[in-house]
Amino acid sequence: MSGQPLLALERVSQVFRTRQGQVRAVDDVSLAVEPGQVVCLVGESGSGKTTSAKIAAGLRRPTSGAVRFQGQDIWRMDRNQFRGYRRAVQYIHQDPYASLNPVHTVFDTVAAPLRHHGLVRGHAETLRRASDLLVEVDLTPPENFLFKYPHQLSGGQRQRVSVARALTLHPLLIAADEATSMLDVSIRVSMLNMLKRLSADLGVGFLFITHDLAIAKYFAWSGHIAVMYLGRVVEYGPTPTIINAPRHPYTRALLSAIPEPDPDLTRHRDRLQLRGVDVASLLHVPSGCSFHPRCPLSEQGLCDVLRPELAPIDPRRDVACHVVAREKTEKVVASHPEGAACGPEVVASHPEGAACGPEVVASHPEGAACGPEVVAS
Amino acid sequence: MTTVGAQPTTTPQPAAAAQDEPILSVRDLCVEYRAAAGIVRAVEGASFDLHAGETIALIGESGSGKTTLGLGVLRLLPKSGRTPRGQILYRRRDGRIEDVLKLPNEELRRFRWQECAMVFQAAQNALNPVARVWDQMLDTVRAHRGARRDEVRERCERLLGMVQLEPQRVLHAFPHELSGGMRQRVLIAMSLLLDPQVLILDEPTTALDILTQRAIIEVLRSVRAELHFAMLFISHDLSLAAELADRVATMYAGKVVELGTVRDIFYDPKHPYTLGLIKAVPPVAGDLFEISSIAGTPPNLLNLPPGCSFHPRCAYARGQCTTDVPPLYAVAAGHASACHYWSEVQLSRKVIDARSGSLLPAGEAVPSPGEAAG
Numbered sequence: 001m002s003g004q005p006l007l008a009l010e011r012v013s014q015v016f017r018t019r020q021g022q023v024r025a026v027d028d029v030s031l032a033v034e035p036g037q038v039v040c041l042v043g044e045s046g047s048g049k050t051t052s053a054k055i056a057a058g059l060r061r062p063t064s065g066a067v068r069f070q071g072q073d074i075w076r077m078d079r080n081q082f083r084g085y086r087r088a089v090q091y092i093h094q095d096p097y098a099s100l101n102p103v104h105t106v107f108d109t110v111a112a113p114l115r116h117h118g119l120v121r122g123h124a125e126t127l128r129r130a131s132d133l134l135v136e137v138d139l140t141p142p143e144n145f146l147f148k149y150p151h152q153l154s155g156g157q158r159q160r161v162s163v164a165r166a167l168t169l170h171p172l173l174i175a176a177d178e179a180t181s182m183l184d185v186s187i188r189v190s191m192l193n194m195l196k197r198l199s200a201d202l203g204v205g206f207l208f209i210t211h212d213l214a215i216a217k218y219f220a221w222s223g224h225i226a227v228m229y230l231g232r233v234v235e236y237g238p239t240p241t242i243i244n245a246p247r248h249p250y251t252r253a254l255l256s257a258i259p260e261p262d263p264d265l266t267r268h269r270d271r272l273q274l275r276g277v278d279v280a281s282l283l284h285v286p287s288g289c290s291f292h293p294r295c296p297l298s299e300q301g302l303c304d305v306l307r308p309e310l311a312p313i314d315p316r317r318d319v320a321c322h323v324v325a326r327e328k329t330e331k332v333v334a335s336h337p338e339g340a341a342c343g344p345e346v347v348a349s350h351p352e353g354a355a356c357g358p359e360v361v362a363s364h365p366e367g368a369a370c371g372p373e374v375v376a377s
Numbered sequence: 378m379t380t381v382g383a384q385p386t387t388t389p390q391p392a393a394a395a396q397d398e399p400i401l402s403v404r405d406l407c408v409e410y411r412a413a414a415g416i417v418r419a420v421e422g423a424s425f426d427l428h429a430g431e432t433i434a435l436i437g438e439s440g441s442g443k444t445t446l447g448l449g450v451l452r453l454l455p456k457s458g459r460t461p462r463g464q465i466l467y468r469r470r471d472g473r474i475e476d477v478l479k480l481p482n483e484e485l486r487r488f489r490w491q492e493c494a495m496v497f498q499a500a501q502n503a504l505n506p507v508a509r510v511w512d513q514m515l516d517t518v519r520a521h522r523g524a525r526r527d528e529v530r531e532r533c534e535r536l537l538g539m540v541q542l543e544p545q546r547v548l549h550a551f552p553h554e555l556s557g558g559m560r561q562r563v564l565i566a567m568s569l570l571l572d573p574q575v576l577i578l579d580e581p582t583t584a585l586d587i588l589t590q591r592a593i594i595e596v597l598r599s600v601r602a603e604l605h606f607a608m609l610f611i612s613h614d615l616s617l618a619a620e621l622a623d624r625v626a627t628m629y630a631g632k633v634v635e636l637g638t639v640r641d642i643f644y645d646p647k648h649p650y651t652l653g654l655i656k657a658v659p660p661v662a663g664d665l666f667e668i669s670s671i672a673g674t675p676p677n678l679l680n681l682p683p684g685c686s687f688h689p690r691c692a693y694a695r696g697q698c699t700t701d702v703p704p705l706y707a708v709a710a711g712h713a714s715a716c717h718y719w720s721e722v723q724l725s726r727k728v729i730d731a732r733s734g735s736l737l738p739a740g741e742a743v744p745s746p747g748e749a750a751g
Contacts, residue, residue: 186438218665
């Protein structure tokens with residue numbers, strides 16, 4: 001897409017000081033959301049997804065790097081501009097039991113931003129706008145909900161109120177932090193479908209955070225996915241590419257570890273085996289590539305020394321991995337047919353999605369041999 | 378109702394399971410809670426058989442009664458709960474069959490953990506925060522049988538090894554020194570200390586990260602293969618059932634509404650609620666399916682709709698459904714559904730975008746779901 005992105009994080013880092021030392025929760029992350037687009041941040045707990053979203057929504061000032069909204073650095077804006085940015089970017093929290101004020105009715109909650117920003121005049125208009133918003137999030141008929149307190153609502157209904165509150169100011173972007181993860185299966189789906197509808201009908205962009213790749217696939221199919229690990233983005237690209245043909249070993253491990261709701265498929269697929277189960281502590285991030293202690297492709301003298309930068313390996317995606325990046329150059333030089341083992345054609349021919357199983361790792365013995373030269377290059 | 382051991386070929390059964398007699402046979406079990414607003418029937422007439430070495434998954438949404446059923450089997454209900462009706466027949470190793478509901482207190486205490494152990498939901502809170510793992514394990518064994526310290530030690534080390542933990546490191550740790558996944562594995566090891574025949578797990582992987590979930594699934598699979606216990610696990614996560622279960626029971630509003638082999642349930646569900654659950658879960662691999670929610674909300678257990686309690690949400694409901702409570706109809710050998718119109722229920726999924734979507738060149742837009750579906 002041409003023109004400037006709606007919102008961009010530029011080399012953003014967030015360092016927290018704790019008693020045990022410094023924690024780099026977000027480390028040099030760059031991301032951009034185009035108007036009306038969906039970008040999904042996925043990763044395990046502690047990967048920095050929530051902190052990144054809070055930085056994007058202006059709820060947290062990054063230690064370094066810039067957040068630009070329509071090209072302007074939000075931390076250099078004047079009062080009025082910042083107010084405009086705050087209206088345009090809304091945040092939905094994970095826990096609908098904690099994010100609504102228990103002594104305010106639904107109406108109070110939804111009306112507060114309308115009044116604060118002077119968007120309504122008089123009680124009747126406020127009531128009408130609030131009702132419209134409840135209809136928008138499928139809380140119908142609105143009269144049944146307007147004067148209820150959060151404790152009278154189910155988790156799904158509360159989360160809808162949070163969405164209605166986020167919509168009050170006609171946002172251009174909603175940062176949704178695990179907005180569906182605390183809901184039951186069926187309620188989660190209606191919530192997701194509602195958010196998809198908002199994205200399509202109102203053209204709202206989403207920065208959508210989830211640990212669940214199935215949800216990411218469904219919600220962001222026409223958007224992008226950024227996979228995070230220990231505060232860094234390790235793979236970024238269009239959702240179908242990332243889901244069907246992941247390249248970074250961490251993304252591949254994540255995708256192959258997911259249990260599928262299909263007994264034959266889930267019991268017989270090949271899985272990428274990691275060398276270690278446990279995520280390193282953010283207090284002691286491993287040297288070089290922070291994934292190297294668990295990575296089956298890790299090469300001594302390379303991955304544990306040099307930190308890989310997120311760089312394009314093909315026109316569609318960026319990967320932060322030395323080994324994958326080198327395979328790409330080899331592929332280009334020799335136009336090696338097996339080099340494309342993880343490419344889309346294999347995936348397409350392989351209905352079980354097992355294309356990225358361990359055999360791929362094994363099929364690159366040459367890769368291991370040429371470690372040292374790459375360091376030199 | 379008879380349940381036939383028609384096992385999918387994917388799960389080898391230990392030889393001991395050849396005998397047809399179930400190890401745990403729940404018959405018409407009801408559980409009630411006294412609440413301020415009245416008496417709530419949390420489980421209504423649940424019946425199923427668990428055979429030696431077999432794994433059954435109880436699936437359903439919150440409030441469907443699955444956890445209550447699991448607790449009921451061990452008689453671990455809170456004070457407000459009681460079981461007005463039903464039998465829980467347990468077959469001991471020597472072949473004696475006893476009704477758990479009739480066990481006197483001391484025998485019940487021994488039954489728990491030694492015969493039937495439970496791994497509770499929220500592993501974080503199930504361990505004593507001020508005792509080292511070793512002390513908790515030793516206490517457990519000593520509460521049930523006299524045992525020499527070094528024997529206990531040996532068993533602990535073996536079990537911790539089986540769940541992929543380093544015994545030397547873990548035994549002397551306090552729970553807060555372990556990650557969530559490690560604590561969950563410690564609990565699994567502890568539950569197996571007294572070599573129970575049945576293990577009940579409540580949401581064993583909920584709230585864990587994907588790679589940790591995977592580790593727990595593999596651990597459960599390998600430990601089960603080695604020790605041959607039967608497993609009853611409770612989960613809202615259908616994928617977990619697809620991974621581990623031989624048979625699946627779907628629960629809705631306190632009732633078992635469908636029971637069948639894992640392949641029956643996932644490939645040929647015959648109850649609209651099971652169908653709805655399956656259609657609500659998006660798979661990661663393969664095509665992009667449309668997912669849809671189940672209309673409406675779960676009923677209030679104090680005020681259940683007449684007839685089939687699912688009928689207000691059901692696309693197949695008509696006449697009979699609003700008046701007659703459906704019994705569990707036999708659909709096929711070992712497959713039963715509590716739906717009057719089970720023969721009409723057919724699983725089909727709408728593909729929004731085939732996975733070839735990934736082959737689109739970089740610049741080309743993927744069609745939006747609405748367009749592609751039309």
